[in-house]
Amino acid sequence: MLQTIAAFDRIGEENAFAVLARATELAQSGRDIVNLGIGQPDFRTPDHIVEAAIKALHDGHHGYTPATGLLATREAVARRTLATAGVEISPESVMIMPGGKPTMFAAILMFGEPGAEILYPDPGFPIYKSMIDFTGAKAVPVPIREENGFAFSAEETLALITPKTRLLILNSPANPTGGVTPRAEIEKLVAGLADHPHVAVMSDEIYDVMTYDGETATSLLQFPEIRHRLIVLNGWSKTWAMTGWRMGWSIWPETLYGKVRKLAVNCWSCVNAPSQYAGIAAIDGPQDEVEKMMRAFDRRRKLVVDGLNEIDGISCIVPKGAFYAYPNIGGTGWKAKKLASALLEEAGVALIGGPDFGTLGEGYIRLSYANSEENILRALERIGEFLATSAHSP
Numbered sequence: 001m002l003q004t005i006a007a008f009d010r011i012g013e014e015n016a017f018a019v020l021a022r023a024t025e026l027a028q029s030g031r032d033i034v035n036l037g038i039g040q041p042d043f044r045t046p047d048h049i050v051e052a053a054i055k056a057l058h059d060g061h062h063g064y065t066p067a068t069g070l071l072a073t074r075e076a077v078a079r080r081t082l083a084t085a086g087v088e089i090s091p092e093s094v095m096i097m098p099g100g101k102p103t104m105f106a107a108i109l110m111f112g113e114p115g116a117e118i119l120y121p122d123p124g125f126p127i128y129k130s131m132i133d134f135t136g137a138k139a140v141p142v143p144i145r146e147e148n149g150f151a152f153s154a155e156e157t158l159a160l161i162t163p164k165t166r167l168l169i170l171n172s173p174a175n176p177t178g179g180v181t182p183r184a185e186i187e188k189l190v191a192g193l194a195d196h197p198h199v200a201v202m203s204d205e206i207y208d209v210m211t212y213d214g215e216t217a218t219s220l221l222q223f224p225e226i227r228h229r230l231i232v233l234n235g236w237s238k239t240w241a242m243t244g245w246r247m248g249w250s251i252w253p254e255t256l257y258g259k260v261r262k263l264a265v266n267c268w269s270c271v272n273a274p275s276q277y278a279g280i281a282a283i284d285g286p287q288d289e290v291e292k293m294m295r296a297f298d299r300r301r302k303l304v305v306d307g308l309n310e311i312d313g314i315s316c317i318v319p320k321g322a323f324y325a326y327p328n329i330g331g332t333g334w335k336a337k338k339l340a341s342a343l344l345e346e347a348g349v350a351l352i353g354g355p356d357f358g359t360l361g362e363g364y365i366r367l368s369y370a371n372s373e374e375n376i377l378r379a380l381e382r383i384g385e386f387l388a389t390s391a392h393s394p
């Protein structure tokens with residue numbers, strides 16, 4: 001790995017944060033902005049989780065914890081993995097991380113170096129490519145196609161593997177598309193990976209329980225044949241509305257666990273103690289607030305998809321997971337980033353242009369429906385009106 005200043009210059013951005021900053025600036029200057037840009041639940045962290053953190057501080061839990069996380073928090077993650085994925089894991093394979101992102105950082109850092117290739121979803125979460133570029137490895141996009149319901153294609157993914165491939169990044173349910181890859185496709189992919197024992201897998205399952213219409217996401221943990229080369233990324237941010245707590249977890253093969261533990265010791269020491277107690281309460285406590293949030297997301301999902309499909313030039317397939325709609329805007333004549341920028345500056349609607357998620361993002365925009373029904377309706381009305389009255393730029 002070549003961590004020179006030049007490597008730092010290759011680090012990218014997550015444009016959702018830049019859009020959030022601009023939307024906030026416009027709002028502060030008195031503009032009425034509807035923000036469908038940032039990917040975080042608009043719900044409060046449930047009270048019992050907040051109380052658990054406060055109690056932990058009052059009880060004196062304010063010091064360092066083990067770098068891997070409190071055993072009790074790791075045991076809670078093991079219970080949760082059994083409950084959601086039906087898989088028994090050892091707490092000794094669990095790392096408590098300061099959010100979801102540090103797991104991708106650690107995994108990509110472990111496998112990326114000049115000469116190596118890393119496969120990542122395109123469109124996909126922008127940090128994957130940014131971190132791959134940082135390591136000097138070649139970032140190889142795996143196309144995620146609308147005609148495929150924004151699921152991975154096992155065949156297409158496997159065809160991109162070369163002797164230089166070190167890591168394959170998967171994400172289902174997916175950001176930015178809301179796509180959920182069907183179990184059969186994942187089975188095909190895992191079967192094909194038997195021919196490529198040199199390839200490790202990082203499965204980003206941060207939206208694992210955020211699915212709709214009875215859809216269930218398949219965890220890669222359910223395939224024991226790849227467990228020795230599988231890293232699973234997950235966390236509290238989305239499911240329990242805890243983005244600002246910076247609480248994530250990951251599950252590692254034995255051979256890599258010591259390495260990520262050392263990275264933690266050198267980099268962040270441990271995740272803050274009270275949050276780890278809150279994390280236990282989130283997993284073990286009542287889930288009714290989570291269910292309420294998911295019911296609200298489901299209603300908004302329908303609202304946003306129906307509304308988008310009524311706008312001339314826009315078509316939107318029904319997302320099966322996460323809280324994003326990813327409409328095709330090909331019929332409007334607009335370039336995606338120009339449209340996103342014009343909608344923010346002129347119509348007061350913040351959303352993200354597809355190209356911010358990869359080279360295949362042209363022709364699409366991402367709307368986060370983590371906002372009230374009232375605001376979603378206002379945004380849809382503004383988008384429709386804007387497109388009907390504005391000449392598109394080339």
Ligand code: PLP
Nearest residue numbers: 039099100101125175206235237
């Ligand atoms: N993975 C995916 C697919 C995401 O969409 C996000 C956040 O948007 C993350 C990981 C990062 O989560 P965190 O905020 O916990 O770092």
